[in-house]
Amino acid sequence: MKQTIILDMMGADKGPAELVEGVKLFLARNPGEYRIVAVGKQEELQGLKGLAELVDAREIVPMEAGARDVLRLKDSSMMKAIDLYESLHADALISCGGTGAYLSAATLKLKLIPGIERAALIVPMPNAIGKITNVLDIGASNENSAEHLVQFAEMGRLFNQAVYGNQEPRVYMLSNGTEDKKGSPEGKKAFEMLVAKNFPGFKGNIEGRETLNGDADVIVTDGFTGNIYLKSTEGIFKIMSNEIKKFFKRNLFSKLAYLLAKQGVEQMKHRWDYRTTGGSMLLGLNGVVVKGHGSSDALAFSYAIEMGKKLASANIIESMKKGFAHATSSTIVGTTSHSSS
Amino acid sequence: MKQTIILDMMGADKGPAELVEGVKLFLARNPGEYRIVAVGKQEELQGLKGLAELVDAREIVPMEAGARDVLRLKDSSMMKAIDLYESLHADALISCGGTGAYLSAATLKLKLIPGIERAALIVPMPNAIGKITNVLDIGASNENSAEHLVQFAEMGRLFNQAVYGNQEPRVYMLSNGTEDKKGSPEGKKAFEMLVAKNFPGFKGNIEGRETLNGDADVIVTDGFTGNIYLKSTEGIFKIMSNEIKKFFKRNLFSKLAYLLAKQGVEQMKHRWDYRTTGGSMLLGLNGVVVKGHGSSDALAFSYAIEMGKKLASANIIESMKKGFAHATSSTIVGTTSHSSS
Numbered sequence: 159m160k161q162t163i164i165l166d167m168m169g170a171d172k173g174p175a176e177l178v179e180g181v182k183l184f185l186a187r188n189p190g191e192y193r194i195v196a197v198g199k200q201e202e203l204q205g206l207k208g209l210a211e212l213v214d215a216r217e218i219v220p221m222e223a224g225a226r227d228v229l230r231l232k233d234s235s236m237m238k239a240i241d242l243y244e245s246l247h248a249d250a251l252i253s254c255g256g257t258g259a260y261l262s263a264a265t266l267k268l269k270l271i272p273g274i275e276r277a278a279l280i281v282p283m284p285n286a287i288g289k290i291t292n293v294l295d296i297g298a299s300n301e302n303s304a305e306h307l308v309q310f311a312e313m314g315r316l317f318n319q320a321v322y323g324n325q326e327p328r329v330y331m332l333s334n335g336t337e338d339k340k341g342s343p344e345g346k347k348a349f350e351m352l353v354a355k356n357f358p359g360f361k362g363n364i365e366g367r368e369t370l371n372g373d374a375d376v377i378v379t380d381g382f383t384g385n386i387y388l389k390s391t392e393g394i395f396k397i398m399s400n401e402i403k404k405f406f407k408r409n410l411f412s413k414l415a416y417l418l419a420k421q422g423v424e425q426m427k428h429r430w431d432y433r434t435t436g437g438s439m440l441l442g443l444n445g446v447v448v449k450g451h452g453s454s455d456a457l458a459f460s461y462a463i464e465m466g467k468k469l470a471s472a473n474i475i476e477s478m479k480k481g482f483a484h485a486t487s488s489t490i491v492g493t494t495s496h497s498s499s
Numbered sequence: 500m501k502q503t504i505i506l507d508m509m510g511a512d513k514g515p516a517e518l519v520e521g522v523k524l525f526l527a528r529n530p531g532e533y534r535i536v537a538v539g540k541q542e543e544l545q546g547l548k549g550l551a552e553l554v555d556a557r558e559i560v561p562m563e564a565g566a567r568d569v570l571r572l573k574d575s576s577m578m579k580a581i582d583l584y585e586s587l588h589a590d591a592l593i594s595c596g597g598t599g600a601y602l603s604a605a606t607l608k609l610k611l612i613p614g615i616e617r618a619a620l621i622v623p624m625p626n627a628i629g630k631i632t633n634v635l636d637i638g639a640s641n642e643n644s645a646e647h648l649v650q651f652a653e654m655g656r657l658f659n660q661a662v663y664g665n666q667e668p669r670v671y672m673l674s675n676g677t678e679d680k681k682g683s684p685e686g687k688k689a690f691e692m693l694v695a696k697n698f699p700g701f702k703g704n705i706e707g708r709e710t711l712n713g714d715a716d717v718i719v720t721d722g723f724t725g726n727i728y729l730k731s732t733e734g735i736f737k738i739m740s741n742e743i744k745k746f747f748k749r750n751l752f753s754k755l756a757y758l759l760a761k762q763g764v765e766q767m768k769h770r771w772d773y774r775t776t777g778g779s780m781l782l783g784l785n786g787v788v789v790k791g792h793g794s795s796d797a798l799a800f801s802y803a804i805e806m807g808k809k810l811a812s813a814n815i816i817e818s819m820k821k822g823f824a825h826a827t828s829s830t831i832v833g834t835t836s837h838s839s840s
Contacts, residue, residue, distance in 0.1 A: 333727075334641065334726035341641075365730050366730030366733070367733050367734040368734065369734060370735070370738060382724070386720075386724055387707070389706050390708070390710060390731050390735075391735045392707070393710060393732075397712075398736070401771070402743070404763075404767075406763070412759060414756075418753060430739075430742070
């Protein structure tokens with residue numbers, strides 16, 4: 159069936175022209191029929207004529223807008239995109255706008271899935287064995303209770319199963335040591351709760367150093383720490399990429415070396431480039447709500463759209479609803495283990 | 500004057516033989532007279548004969564030992580090293596043992612500097628402009644109050660001034676956004692307190708992505724987040740180094756490329772190698788207490804010793820005492836600004 163994908167074309171740092179190119183890249187890489195609805199200043203979206211339906215929106219939600227601001231901006235591209243996602247029963251929604259505003263508006267309009275108290279931003283990170291490690295929450299919340307963290311573990315597990323097909327994802331808590339007793343105060347409580355309920359695939363604590371070695375399919379953290387974690391790894395990746403560029407430019411020999419090693423260098427860069435992993439998803443809502451990077455370029459946006467497509471195909475929302483209905487009912491009947499029910 | 504340096508030779512993952520080599524590396528790189536006292540199983544320290552005084556200690560503090568465990572282990576290399584640091588009025592103390600035990604024992608024996616409620620682990624990180632960014636706390640605490648964070652800012656400032664000679668270090672709070680209102684609950688309070696007291700050199704919030712771009716001389720964070728931050732950056736660095744190795748090994752051309760680019764590659768690796776930055780210091784105590792990496796090899800340990808030497812030469816403890824006496828008295832007389840007093 160033809161997927162309907164709604165795009166908020168405004169609100170990325172690089173502007174709508176860059177995102178127009180991103181849509182084209184997506185379509186070039188993903189042959190097939192899509193109904194694409196692009197929302198934004200129509201005069202800036204002319205490049206999409208014939209490829210997408212254009213919906214005019216005159217306002218842009220500022221990056222730093224809070225919950226109240228965005229709800230007042232009814233003619234903003236973000237609000238209109240969310241409305242269209244609902245009214246068209248669309249399959250995926252993608253925006254590069256500010257997390258706070260996007261989260262507030264999407265939560266208000268689409269509502270949380272029953273059993274989930276907080277949405278979480280989940281990100282797919284490339285790891286050292288060439289697979290994906292999902293980390294959540296990387297910044298939807300500022301502070302999380304132990305109960306939130308336990309729900310994140312369940313959300314991450316269901317996401318990883320549905321999207322990457324892992325039967326029993328290996329779930330870890332991000333902590334300041336591998337020992338069971340390590341962790342932030344809420345993290346320690348969550349650890350005990352996961353053990354007490356015999357959470358399937360729960361492997362204990364993981365340190366920052368080991369997060370991307372391939373041991374973990376899902377890593378759970380509070381939103382503040384997760385945000386620092388994600389952006390720090392991005393920062394180091396960027397610095398290292400620049401350093402690699404620099405050393406190849408040192409002299410004639412190193413330039414020659416680049417020509418010889420080019421293929422490998424480019425493959426490595428591509429594999430670790432966070433732009434190609436497709437942004438993150440606001441998980442926990444009744445909808446496929448993809449958050450593109452605020453600094454997305456065409457390539458990054460094309461992969462954010464691709465992620466929306468992939469998540470919709472994976473029926474992620476149905477999996478989440480079923481999973482949490484299950485989790486909730488087993489709590490009611492007093493079972494403490496998911497795996498046994 | 501000849502410096503006295505006390506070394507706990509046990510408790511590193513790689514064992515004392517590796518650290519013996521580290522002492523030799525230090526001495527080779529740092530000509531001059533030192534009184535080096537090496538504490539540990541003397542039969543394993545024979546390689547240091549003629550270079551250091553050997554003090555026998557039969558017990559090793561386990562990595563995961565808590566406060567109470569270490570205090571009971573009176574014949575451990577760590578406890579004996581701390582005792583010797585005191586009784587010999589030594590200049591620096593270095594151990595690669597577990598942070599929790601080291602922190603507890605050192606705090607009990609050496610005491611906190613008046614005005615400081617919590618010790619912090621401060622680390623020198625190489626940054627993109629070839630200088631050092633100090634980050635604290637990277638794991639002495641599990642949880643910190645706003646008051647602790649404000650003290651960390653002062654401690655970091657004094658450390659950076661004394662050790663790196665920056666007149667007015669640029670101090671940032673590690674946060675999940677650059678806006679003033681971003682941060683963890685305690686982080687936000689600390690931000691307001693720093694602004695209210697017109698803290699010299701305070702530049703606001705910094706995101707994980709920008710931490711090592713060279714803008715910051717000092718970055719303040721709670722110990723839990725700081726630990727995740729530090730270890731994550733180490734992890735990515737290691738993965739990227741392995742990737743670089745891998746692409747040079749791909750084929751004949753890439754091997755040739757390595758020969759051509761070798762010098763640049765090795766320089767880059769050296770510059771970003773956390774082993775060469777010298778471990779971290781337990782800051783806030785009445786003593787130069789250096790914490791070597793638990794997984795230190797000879798090279799890393801040699802730089803940890805070098806850091807102890809450097810910190811002692813910089814009179815870091817005197818600077819800290821003076822700074823905090825000052826901070827305390829200006830609070831008493833009601834001045835809100837350090838810079839004006």
